[in-house]
Amino acid sequence: MAIVVKLDELLHARRMTLTDLSDRIGITLANLSILKTGKAKAMRFSTLEAICMELDCQPGDLLAFETER
């Protein structure tokens, strides 16, 4: 997929687990896992907002566009 989710790196930098994030923002671990592994087809603005708020980052820190070869 051309859009890459960099949740793993953000969590690692903040020494936070996916379970911690799930507890704090109220999004299920299963859904966050789908997002982390790049299997999500779409993302709600509310999810993006909650993650950015909790991890104190910008949407661009979480998502990146990579050209496929």
Add this chain to the structure above:
Amino acid sequence: MPAQHSTLLGVTRGLLWLMLGLVAAAALLVLAVSVGLVAAWPDIMVELKNSKIFIDPGIIQPRLLWMMAVLAAILGVAAFVLRQLQAMVASAATGDPFIPANARRLRRTGWSLVAAQLLAIPLHMIASSVAAGHSEFANMGGIDLTNILAILLAFVLAAVFEQGAAMRDELEGTV
């Protein structure tokens, strides 16, 4: 799923089985009458004459047999529709009724109802040709507004379910 909904689905499931049972009983009856019409025609003819409902019982045996064939076909269609409804209720019970399969089932139900309505026309023609006009027997079948509304409803619901399934598909994988 709310308890009220599961109760409703349970009741619906029970009613559908009951209706399937009634259809099966009616099919057996049609079969028994057909066998009787062939095997015991002279006795039946006397009874038909005495009933004063039928016109000229001497010549109506083939028509009555045709009627039984049409009735059997309608019962077959009814059983098929009930099976489709059972499958839809089962998918609703699992909590995911907005699937393409249900849209197909509703479309099939709609076409089955069209077939049943079309079969009801010759049924009425035969019934009115063998029985006196004032009798209930002669009014069997024919075009029924309720049937036509049911057909329209089935096709509209099929379109709604198709749209619902497409939306569901789009939503899946949304985080």
